[in-house]
Amino acid sequence: MDALRASYGDSSSDSDSESLAPRPELKNSEESSSALPPPPLSLLNSPNSFGFLDFSPSAQPSRVRNFPHVEGNYAVHVYIPVFIPSAPRKEMALFLNKLASLVPGLHAVDVDVPLEILRKDGHKLEQVALGREFHISLGRTVPIRVHQIDSLVTMLRQKLQIQRRYWIDFSKWEVFVNDDHTRTFVSIEVIAAGLAEITKQIQAVNEVYKLHNLPEFYKDPRPHISVAWASDDISSSLKQAVEEERRRSTVGGSLQKCLFTSKFNGIECRIGSKTHKICKFSE
Numbered sequence: 001m002d003a004l005r006a007s008y009g010d011s012s013s014d015s016d017s018e019s020l021a022p023r024p025e026l027k028n029s030e031e032s033s034s035a036l037p038p039p040p041l042s043l044l045n046s047p048n049s050f051g052f053l054d055f056s057p058s059a060q061p062s063r064v065r066n067f068p069h070v071e072g073n074y075a076v077h078v079y080i081p082v083f084i085p086s087a088p089r090k091e092m093a094l095f096l097n098k099l100a101s102l103v104p105g106l107h108a109v110d111v112d113v114p115l116e117i118l119r120k121d122g123h124k125l126e127q128v129a130l131g132r133e134f135h136i137s138l139g140r141t142v143p144i145r146v147h148q149i150d151s152l153v154t155m156l157r158q159k160l161q162i163q164r165r166y167w168i169d170f171s172k173w174e175v176f177v178n179d180d181h182t183r184t185f186v187s188i189e190v191i192a193a194g195l196a197e198i199t200k201q202i203q204a205v206n207e208v209y210k211l212h213n214l215p216e217f218y219k220d221p222r223p224h225i226s227v228a229w230a231s232d233d234i235s236s237s238l239k240q241a242v243e244e245e246r247r248r249s250t251v252g253g254s255l256q257k258c259l260f261t262s263k264f265n266g267i268e269c270r271i272g273s274k275t276h277k278i279c280k281f282s283e
Contacts (some may be wrong), residue, residue: 069086073143074272076214078156078205079135080198081268082168082225088260093126095173095245096228099186102241103228106186109134115228134225136168136190136198138267139205142214152212153269153276158265159204163279168194169258173246174224175239184235186228186242188259201267 017224084092100106100115107114108129118125144152174189199221206216230238268277 034154041093047164053152054090061109073145074149075141075270076139076144076152077135077137077141077270078139078278079137079270080168080264081266082134082170082262084130084134085262089126089130091124092130092227092259093122095127095249096129097122098184098207098245098248099127099238102244103230103234103238104207105234106228107230109185109229110227114272129227135228136225137217137222138198138202139209139217140215142209144212144214144271148212149271152208153271153278155208155211156205156267156269156276156278157206159208160201160279163201163264163267163281165281166197166264168198168262168264170260171226171261172224172263173242175235175242176222176224176226179231181233182231184230184233184238185226186238187226189222189224193261194264195223197264253260 040249058250095120096106096115104116106116108118110132111128115125115129118128124223168190169192170188172189174187176185176187177183178185184223202217202221202223209216266281269276269278
C-alpha cells in the first residue's frame with residue numbers, strides 16, 4: 001500500500017499523520033479503471049503489499065483526528081523506534097490470536113488490518129501484526145507551526161544528543177485508552193529494565209515542549225508499544241480478556257518475566273512526513 005501511494009502520490013494532510021480520512025468508494029469497476037492507470041508490475045510482489053489478504057481498506061473504521069487540521073500546522077511525534085525480535089514473535093502471535101477470538105474488532109496498529117483476517121494464518125498474523133517498527137512515545141503527538149520546526153528539532157538534539165545504549169525489557173501485556181476514549185489499545189509495557197532511562201528522556205522532551213508552548217506528557221508516564229487497537233472504549237472487556245489469556249499462558253505457576261528485550265537504538269522525531277534523527281551514541 002505504501003508503494004502504491006508513492007507511485008500515485010498521497011494527498012493526505014501532513015498535519016496529523018495518525019489521522020486519515022476514509023477513502024471514497026468508487027461506484028463500479030469502470031470508474032475504478034478510468035480513475036487510475038494500472039499499477040507498475042514491480043508492485044505486485046511488493047513486500048509492503050497486503051494483496052495476499054482478503055481485505056478491503058474501505059471496510060475499515062475511519063480514523064478520528066486528535067486535533068483539527070489547520071493550514072500550516074504539522075503533527076510532531078518524538079519516539080524510540082522498536083523492532084520485535086523474530087524469536088518471541090510466534091508466542092506473541094498466539095496470544096494475539098486468542099485475544100482476537102475473545103474480543104471482536106481488533107486491528108493491527110498502523111496497517112489497520114483486522115486481526116480476524118490475519119488470525120486465519122499464523123504466519124501472516126506474525127508477519128503483519130508484529131514484524132514492523134513500533135514506537136515508544138516520549139511526548140504527545142501534537143500540532144506545531146512550521147516556524148517552530150527548526151527550533152524544536154535543534155533543542156531536542158541539544159537535550160538528547162549524547163545517549164548511552166541500554167536494554168529495554170517489554171514485560172507486560174496491558175490495555176490503554178486514548179484521551180478522548182475513541183480507541184482502545186493492546187500494548188506491551190516497560191516496567192523494569194529501560195524504564196529509568198526512558199523516563200529521563202521523557203522529562204527532557206517535556207522541557208523542550210514547554211519552551212514551545214506544547215502540552216507535556218502524562219505526569220506518570222507508562223512507556224509501552226501498542227500492537228493492536230479497537231474502536232471506542234472497550235477497556236473493561238479487553239482487560240478481562242488479556243488477564244484471562246495471561247493466566248492461561250502461565251507456566252510453572254508464575255507469569256513470564258519478559259516478553260522480549262530490545263536494545264535502545266536512538267530517538268527520532270517525525271514532523272509531518274519527515275523523520276529527524278535526534279541523538280547519537282557514546283561508548
